Amino acid sequence: MPAVEWNDQLLQLAEDLCDAARWCSTRGWVPATAGNFSFRTAAADGGRIFITASGLDKGAITPADLLEIDLDCTVLAGAGRPSAETSLHGVIYRGRADTRAIFHVHSIWNTLLSDRFAADGAVPLEGYEVLKALTGVSTHEHRELVPILENSQEYTGLSLKLTEVLRAFPNAHGVLLRKHGLYTWGESIAGARRHLEALEFLFEVEARRLMSAS
Amino acid sequence: MPAVEWNDQLLQLAEDLCDAARWCSTRGWVPATAGNFSFRTAAADGGRIFITASGLDKGAITPADLLEIDLDCTVLAGAGRPSAETSLHGVIYRGRADTRAIFHVHSIWNTLLSDRFAADGAVPLEGYEVLKALTGVSTHEHRELVPILENSQEYTGLSLKLTEVLRAFPNAHGVLLRKHGLYTWGESIAGARRHLEALEFLFEVEARRLMSAS
Amino acid sequence: MPAVEWNDQLLQLAEDLCDAARWCSTRGWVPATAGNFSFRTAAADGGRIFITASGLDKGAITPADLLEIDLDCTVLAGAGRPSAETSLHGVIYRGRADTRAIFHVHSIWNTLLSDRFAADGAVPLEGYEVLKALTGVSTHEHRELVPILENSQEYTGLSLKLTEVLRAFPNAHGVLLRKHGLYTWGESIAGARRHLEALEFLFEVEARRLMSAS
């Protein structure tokens, strides 16, 4: 496999992605080498995709740990093994044309809610000011549904189900895998980070509210 | 718009404000570019007001991200867009003449309590030693009421309601917006920070107490 | 008031005390300028006492913020105002002859338990391995009682009650003030820090256990 050929612009994006991954590590959202992170360059720049390789501690990740892949998730350049979940990034880039970054994390609160609302098919988040951090939401009077997929190790089937869910929830800003974690995305690395932080804040508020006695 | 003309004294205040904002970010109180922060100079120095611009990550904020505004919230200098909530800072500076700094944050606990006590109109905090950190409170035998306003995206109406609430609760050290966040203030940047830290500590204690099973 | 005359040994102790105070700040145990910290030199060195001045942010404290006091809590040297709680440090140094450091902190969990067990007069901690971190405790088969005093702003009366409690609980490693905080101490600064960390760990475990639904 050839090495990635970095240029200044690509390297800046790679640094921003790794910075976001290390920040997630400080929040406890990528325990035990969990999680994966990718970005895509502008269409004018070929829409190239770079993703973290499998099995690494995200708290110590650097651009050298990224693989370049195509939209079918074939590895084009870089050292290391792709994660089995790489295919889900491809599904999201194909299903959401304006996506430029995807973050996948495991948090205490998204794990808890993904199980609690599994029978409902989605976690509802409603009436919070922080919802305005989600692209296209301009008021707290909004009901965000974060759809939940059953977890699976069979990634071909899971990819199909994710494709369907993205169509069924065209306005969703994230998708949960049950007892597994959250996928969220954005029109930039900063946008994906903003979506992640907003959703995790709201998951914690909702989980604490629902899990209290009254 | 002209650039802000800093002098040493102003710049020190700006650095102190940004330091407080970055500290709030480490506490998780300004998720996803939420929150805003302002200070006002002494009357002898013209009572000039400086406030964080809209949409920035408060964990990376610097004096270059501040706007100078007047008491009617017209922008006088600086780069960037003012937040829609800038008008609420103006209401507080007009309603509390000795205010020199205002902090607005979203925390897990203030969000939860602002909803739980919405029907009562205020969160009561009573009998705690930490209440003594609030200016003018000299004993734990004190009942602090933190009034709650319904959240709204219609800021003219919200400004009027905030004006009324400040009159109705002349001794309040903070105001909550429902499912949105806290506004608190002080006679200095350090004073606002002390009020914020005391109120958030007490919100967490009260929320944990009320949300427990017994 | 004269300045403190530091020598190398004193200054090292002062640095160790300030380091402990700043560490407590990172843990959230001294919110809004709360808390106070003192050490006493060896009897051979005169048993001199140094304590943090009132009203300071403990996250930024340095030896210049310490006052030298005598056993009756009269200030002998240093800049700044003594805290009203300085007298409680004197009570502990008189009642526990081998005490060389005293820490006073406000945590979420000690505040909650000090109220929950107020009618019982003490928080019981039993059967935990971490109890062995308390001086003189060599097995987990130990029942530690942390006595609780009603909070008061009348420090002469409070000092008398603390004196009685120290006699009534000769083996206690700490005392709680209701809805206020914890006093703990040790035969060295490191010993007081070890006691503090052990008690706060156990308060959190017990509070979470008791506050759960089952």
Add this chain to the structure above:
Amino acid sequence: MPAVEWNDQLLQLAEDLCDAARWCSTRGWVPATAGNFSFRTAAADGGRIFITASGLDKGAITPADLLEIDLDCTVLAGAGRPSAETSLHGVIYRGRADTRAIFHVHSIWNTLLSDRFAADGAVPLEGYEVLKALTGVSTHEHRELVPILENSQEYTGLSLKLTEVLRAFPNAHGVLLRKHGLYTWGESIAGARRHLEALEFLFEVEARRLMSAS
């Protein structure tokens, strides 16, 4: 006792172990000098064992704080006193031949679950994606049992019971001592760290789920 004779390879392992211990301190898992950490070199390198000495703050530990011991836990080199729990490390190295590192920590959540499931003899963790971080587990459709031993200060008897438990649970990745803490291990220092982080994440999820009201 002679000093440890370090070579470059050994020193790197010692640094990695101390780094893991300091990281555990930042997570609050080794309160009040609790916890201990060891590594073993490859069989080709003699299978030498190095372990943290007793009574130290694990947040400030360095290679100079390590003792070299043999498989019977006799100290061969290094300054300081071995912990009473050193014998349990020997039991694990003998019972799990491929173990190259052992971590022992006290966390809020492992302490709570070790008590709650004591009558059942093990904490069950089932259906979580993070289980795949455990060596040999390749799907979330896995039920991990973390066996629980009654705590004891009588380490000869405790060692025998730990020997039995390791045989009775041949696939276990960790063992809990009731109201005391977790032992976990791995085929490398990074592997033990990954197991620790995965188990503690799952303990927190399970404890929060079980302790909630519904």
